[in-house]
Every structure is written in C-alpha cells, then in structure tokens.
Amino acid sequence: MRRSLITALTAAALAAGIGTVVAISSTNAGSPSAGGAEPSGVASDALPSVYPVPHSMSTRGQAVRLGGRVALVTGTGSDADSVAALKTMLGQDGVRHVDQVTGIDQLRARETAIYVGGPEVVPAAAAALNDLNAGDATALPAEGYVLATGEVAGHPSVVLDGHDGTGTFYPVRTLRLLVERHGDSAEVPGVLVRDWPSMSVRGTIEGFYGAPWSDAQRAAQLQFYGRHKMNTYIYSPKDDPYLRAQWREPHPVGQLAAIKTLVDTAGAIHVAFTYALSPGLSICYSSASDERALVAKLPSLWDVGVRSFSIPFDDISYTDWNCAADQAKFGTGGGAAGAAQSYVLNEVQKDFIDTHPGAQPLQMVPTEYSDVTATPYKAAIKADLSSKVIVGWTGVGVIAPTISTAQAAAAKAVYGHDILLWDNYPVNDYVTNRPLLGPYVGHSSDLGTQLYGITANPMIQPVASRVALFTVADYAWNSGDYNPRRSYRASLTQLAGPSGSARMALAAFADLEHYSEIDPVQAPVLAGKLKQFWSEWESGTGSAARTLDRCLTVIQDIPATLQADMNDPEFVSEAQPWLDAAGHWVAPPGTRCRCSSPSVPATVPPRPATVRRRRRR
Structure with a gap:
C-alpha cells in the first residue's frame, strides 16, 4: 500500500x-x-440561485403558481423576443395555454398574469407595480430591469419591467432560473428583483489563431451568451481569409448567408453581432482605392443585419509600409502609423458609419494594444482618430494577470478614447497543449467606471470555454458582488x-x-x-x-x-x-x-x- x-x-x-x-x-x-x-445578491435559502448574480433580489409574499393557463399582458411596444422566449419557457414548464391580452379586464378568473414590459409599453403595469410596492425600471441603467411577483387585482402576477427592450428580455432569463417545478406544475417564488449591468458591453471576441469555430458551434455559443446576459459577440476569427489576407474580396454567397443566420440568431437573444475586418496586412493607407475597397466591403454585411463594425490593426508591423506612397504621405515610425490608421478609420466613420443611421459606434484595435505607456503611436491615435471610435486594449500585457481601475483610467487617458477591454482569457492558442479551466480573476470591482466594456477571447474549444466565460459574464454583470x-x-x-x-x-x-x-x-x-x-x-x-x-x-x-x-x-x-x-x-x-x-x-x-x-x- x-x-x-x-x-x-x-x-x-x-x-x-x-x-x-x-x-x-x-x-x-x-x-x-x-x-x-x-456576497449579497445571491439567492437565499428560500430562492433558487440566479447567475449572473442580481444586484438586488429578496423574498416577498407568496409564490405565483403558473398552472395550465397563463396570460401575457402586452402592449404594442412589448419586446417581441421577450414574448417569444416567455411562450417557449412556459411550454417547457407545463403551461398548456398561453393567452396574450392587452389589459387585465381580458383575464379569466384567477388566471396568472405576466406583464411583459413596464408602464411605458403596458399601461396596466403601472397599477401592477404599485400594488406590488415595486418601483419601475425608469431610473435603472440601460438594460436594467425589475421583476416583481404577487397578487394584483385578484390575479397571481409577475411583472417584467425593463428599462428598454433588452432590459425586458433579461428578466425572462432570470424568471427561467427562478421557476421551480413540482411534479406537473410549476411556480415562481415570491420575489422582488432590481437588477442592472455593471458593464454596458459584455461579451466575447472570437479572435484566436487556429481553426475557426464552425457556424453550428458559433450558434450554440450565442445561445450561451444570451442565457448569461452577455450582449456582444465580435466575429474576428484570425484564420478566416476574408477578414484578413483577402479582406478586399467579398464573402462567398454561402458564407454571407451563414453570417446572416448568425446575426439573426444573435438578434433574437439581444446579442449584438460585431463584424471585424482586419486590413492591416496589406492595406495602403494613402490609397483612395483601398479606402473605397474597405468601405465597399461593409454594405453586404449591413444588408444581412450587421449594425456593429470593428477595424482591428492588431498583430501587424507598422515599421514597414505596404506601399511607398504611405511613407511619402505619413513619414516613418509609430507616430506615422498611428496617423495613417486614424486617417483610414476616419474615412470609414465618415463614409459609412455616419451615413447609416442605427450603426453602433465604430471599434478599432490599435497595433500598440497592451500597455499604458505614452508613445508617438498612441499620441497620434489620441490626437487624430475620431472621438466617436472605441479603442480596444488588452490591459498591461498581452495576457494581463490583473487589470485595475487605475490602469483602465490610464489607458483611457493615453489613447484619448473610450476603452473596450479585449481580455485574452481563457484563450489558449498560445498553449494549445491544454485547456484553461480556471475562473475569471484579477480585476478590480469597479472597472465599469472606466471601461466601455469587456470582451473575453475564448479558447479554440468552445464548450470548454464556457467554464471561464460563465464567470466572465457573472463579473461583467455585477462586478461589485463578484x-x-x-x-x-x-x-x-x-x-x-x-x-x-x-x-x-x-x-x-x-x-x-x-x-x-x-x-x-x-x-x-x-x-x-x-x-x-x-x-x-x-x-x-x-x-x-x-x-x-x-x-x-x-x-x-x-x-x-x-x-x-x-x-x-x-x-x-x-x-x-x-x-x-x-x-x-x-x-x-x-x-x-x-x-x-x-x-x-x-x-x-x-x-x-x-x-x-x-x-x-
């Protein structure tokens, strides 16, 4: 032995x-x-656990039984995705009949009611929230919500009041976690939730080297992101030739159709699909034809529903120009590269983003993306790049072991722009001999005060990445209680x-x-x-x-x-x-x-x- x-x-x-x-x-x-x-905010013994952890969740009153018939109280402005998700969820929980009404006078006797939206879209929700002694979501940040249960006008009721459409969708996800099955029936415990995100942008960037994920894997990942209140996915597989080496060429028809399917999938669960095009390997910054080619690539993506775009210039050399004309126009060195990239990005901003209402802020990833040291390159980005553009940053280091609020503030100051964190965890393209299955650690609890948001770079293995991404989502939603x-x-x-x-x-x-x-x-x-x-x-x-x-x-x-x-x-x-x-x-x-x-x-x-x-x- x-x-x-x-x-x-x-x-x-x-x-x-x-x-x-x-x-x-x-x-x-x-x-x-x-x-x-x-920390507070997790379920007490009387409530199921909810992740991401809500900012405020407490027990109150009696449970609401769902039974065999439930009515959704909606208005013309109720979020359609929330209504669809609720119907699917209720069916899974044994509800055989789902009515959709616009007022409580249309409810059957003692029928359980779920209000899909706050007073601004469902007028009856104002009285319901008042009866439940629950304030509405008006004062909450974007994507915040209130979920309240109790008795309203003789009906067991659940109110899902979102600050906006996404805010209405998120309490559906929370409700899914709160519902408890008892044999053939289900009920929602008596509860009041007031919740909102710490970070306005929370998601992932498929930005690793190696075999890209399949479209089926991406679709499955998007569903995971939606379940965990992540609202951003950046499509940037490094080994897709149409995003880098062949950036001027249009996507094949089949690939464009696949992108549309992913965009639609993401939209239905309130995840923004960001398309990232990386021209830095071969672009001639001073070339009018290259600038036109860059802008010309984007409308086909817009037509399939993309509303968020990124132009990364990471992992390239800026000491060697791709054409002699660039040196003649911009000079040499890091400052010249920053000026050249700013020039092209400003053209994209002017010729495409500004001309397409509904486009989200343009994003970019600088060639110097991993520190807060003042350099001529960063000075050029700060001085020349449109203030509308969001700048990506990996922290102090390509894989930063810690990221503090002070570092984030320093990055915002040195680049002169809002900062979107590209966090290289749990990505494993540099250690392909093993998965990285630890939690998300090393980040200050108030990073959201200095960052535009967080995008985590996952592993080559999508499902295994979820071990860490679950914790990323939990942190990004409620970093103070993480x-x-x-x-x-x-x-x-x-x-x-x-x-x-x-x-x-x-x-x-x-x-x-x-x-x-x-x-x-x-x-x-x-x-x-x-x-x-x-x-x-x-x-x-x-x-x-x-x-x-x-x-x-x-x-x-x-x-x-x-x-x-x-x-x-x-x-x-x-x-x-x-x-x-x-x-x-x-x-x-x-x-x-x-x-x-x-x-x-x-x-x-x-x-x-x-x-x-x-x-x-």
Whole structure:
C-alpha cells in the first residue's frame, strides 16, 4: 500500500503542476483562491440561485403558481423576443395555454398574469407595480430591469419591467432560473428583483489563431451568451481569409448567408453581432482605392443585419509600409502609423458609419494594444482618430494577470478614447497543449467606471470555454458582488448537469487544468489535499490517506465518469485527450491506489519535489 500510494502521490504532484478547477485563494474580485463571506445578491435559502448574480433580489409574499393557463399582458411596444422566449419557457414548464391580452379586464378568473414590459409599453403595469410596492425600471441603467411577483387585482402576477427592450428580455432569463417545478406544475417564488449591468458591453471576441469555430458551434455559443446576459459577440476569427489576407474580396454567397443566420440568431437573444475586418496586412493607407475597397466591403454585411463594425490593426508591423506612397504621405515610425490608421478609420466613420443611421459606434484595435505607456503611436491615435471610435486594449500585457481601475483610467487617458477591454482569457492558442479551466480573476470591482466594456477571447474549444466565460459574464454583470469561487462552482455545476458523479469528476478535472497566466495557482484543491496528507503523515495520523485515496480515485475515473454522465457530450469530445491523460496521471497502467490501512510506516517516504510546468508561447 505504501509504495503504490507514493507512486500515486508522485503522479498527483505532477498533475498539480499542470493545472485545475475549484479555486480556493484570492484577494479580490480578481482572485479565485480568496473566499470570504458569500456576497449579497445571491439567492437565499428560500430562492433558487440566479447567475449572473442580481444586484438586488429578496423574498416577498407568496409564490405565483403558473398552472395550465397563463396570460401575457402586452402592449404594442412589448419586446417581441421577450414574448417569444416567455411562450417557449412556459411550454417547457407545463403551461398548456398561453393567452396574450392587452389589459387585465381580458383575464379569466384567477388566471396568472405576466406583464411583459413596464408602464411605458403596458399601461396596466403601472397599477401592477404599485400594488406590488415595486418601483419601475425608469431610473435603472440601460438594460436594467425589475421583476416583481404577487397578487394584483385578484390575479397571481409577475411583472417584467425593463428599462428598454433588452432590459425586458433579461428578466425572462432570470424568471427561467427562478421557476421551480413540482411534479406537473410549476411556480415562481415570491420575489422582488432590481437588477442592472455593471458593464454596458459584455461579451466575447472570437479572435484566436487556429481553426475557426464552425457556424453550428458559433450558434450554440450565442445561445450561451444570451442565457448569461452577455450582449456582444465580435466575429474576428484570425484564420478566416476574408477578414484578413483577402479582406478586399467579398464573402462567398454561402458564407454571407451563414453570417446572416448568425446575426439573426444573435438578434433574437439581444446579442449584438460585431463584424471585424482586419486590413492591416496589406492595406495602403494613402490609397483612395483601398479606402473605397474597405468601405465597399461593409454594405453586404449591413444588408444581412450587421449594425456593429470593428477595424482591428492588431498583430501587424507598422515599421514597414505596404506601399511607398504611405511613407511619402505619413513619414516613418509609430507616430506615422498611428496617423495613417486614424486617417483610414476616419474615412470609414465618415463614409459609412455616419451615413447609416442605427450603426453602433465604430471599434478599432490599435497595433500598440497592451500597455499604458505614452508613445508617438498612441499620441497620434489620441490626437487624430475620431472621438466617436472605441479603442480596444488588452490591459498591461498581452495576457494581463490583473487589470485595475487605475490602469483602465490610464489607458483611457493615453489613447484619448473610450476603452473596450479585449481580455485574452481563457484563450489558449498560445498553449494549445491544454485547456484553461480556471475562473475569471484579477480585476478590480469597479472597472465599469472606466471601461466601455469587456470582451473575453475564448479558447479554440468552445464548450470548454464556457467554464471561464460563465464567470466572465457573472463579473461583467455585477462586478461589485463578484465572487470567483462561488461563480466557479456554479459554472461547473451547470456544465456538468444533474449527475453528482459528473459534477465531482468535472471539478476534479478542472482543478487539474486550473493554472493560467492570470492565476498561477496549480491544482489548488489537489495541492491542498496533498499538503494535508503530508502534514498528517508526518505527525503520525492517517485519516488523510483515506481522504486522499478517494480524491485520487475520482481523478483516475474522470474519463469514464464524464463519458457516461456528463451533461454535454461536446465538452467530452473537445477535452478527450486531456480527460484520458488525467486518468493516467494518478494510476499508471496496472496500478491502482488503495489505502486500506491508516497505519503510518516507520520510514516516511520523501516528499515529492514540486514540479513546475514549463510555459509555452
């Protein structure tokens, strides 16, 4: 037993050097290992958990039974996507008949009513909110909402009052999480929610190198973003030739049709689809024909519904011009490059964005995107680029381990523009040999005061990215109440599904893949159990051996458990090589640890040396 256990411990120590999930230490909204008391805003014992965590949620009154028939009280301005989502949700919860009315006088006796919109779109909602002693959403920020339940004029009622259309859609998502099934019936607990986002822009940028996601994978990701109140997706796969190397050429008809499908999918769940075109590899900034080609690429995207555009100039050299005319017009050096890029972007702003009502602010990613040091390039962006353009920034570093409010303020000052954070986590195109499955950490709780928003760059593996993106969404929605450890547990629980064995196996696997540039803690859970084992071993007690044995058995069985019980088979498919490796880390072929005796040997084996993982770029 002792020899096989030490063999397993050595393998486990190796595993601990490779990374994992469940975080246990941290010092702020940016550190997963810190615990502390659970912040307010999460469900109490009487309420289901809601993620992203609401800013304010409290119990009140009696539950509202949905029953077999429910009426939606709507107005001409009720958000159509919210109405459609509600009908789908109610059908899933056993409601067989959904009426749609414009006033409470049209309700059947004791029929449950759901008001889809506030007083400005559903006049009857004013009296309902008053009866429920719930203020409306008028004073809340954009996309904020009020969700209130109770008795209104003799009818069990739910009011979904949004500050705007998206604000009306979001309480539908919250309601979905609050509904509790009891056999064939369902009910909404008595509750009052007042909620709003910390960040106005919250989402992802498909900006990694390597094989782009398929359109089916993108569509599935968009649904995930919508469920988690993320409102932005930037379409910028680095290896799509029509976005970079062949930027002048129109998209093939089939690809354009696929983009339209994605735009429609995103729009229905209130996610803005941003199209990013990167001409920097070959553009001649001084060329009128290249400027026309850049602008001419955009109308076909507008025609399929795109309303948000980005022109990135990242990952190019600005010391070498693509044509001699550029040096003649702009000169040389970083300042000249900043002036040239500003010139082209201003032309796009003038000739396309300003001429298309409804277009969202133009975005750009500068060539110098990863620090706050004053340079001639940044000075040119600040001085020459239209103030309407949003500037992308990755933090202080390409992969910034921490991002503070002071750094964000410094970025805003040095670039002279609103800043959209391009956060390179959990992207793994620089470490393709492993997934990054830790939570989102290292960010000040009030970044929203200085940033236009946050977009996270996901991994090559879309479903595996959701472990971290769940926590990104939680942070971006309510950064002041963000707890990485709590959010991380909820993320793993959601991804694993209802099986307890799958949840345990996924947590163990994620722990093995925890290590990253933003959080260098290696397998924190396993490391803690190893530390406890050695402490008890050396003190002459043996209870830790049984505990560790159970942990190692879970790790050894990770591949089989997740293949059999995992809620999402796509995750298993994406992670298969690492799942298989996890089982081998603990038990080499023909070996299995069994700690059947708590006795301590007379000679304690040497403690395994710490194994540090070599970083690859």
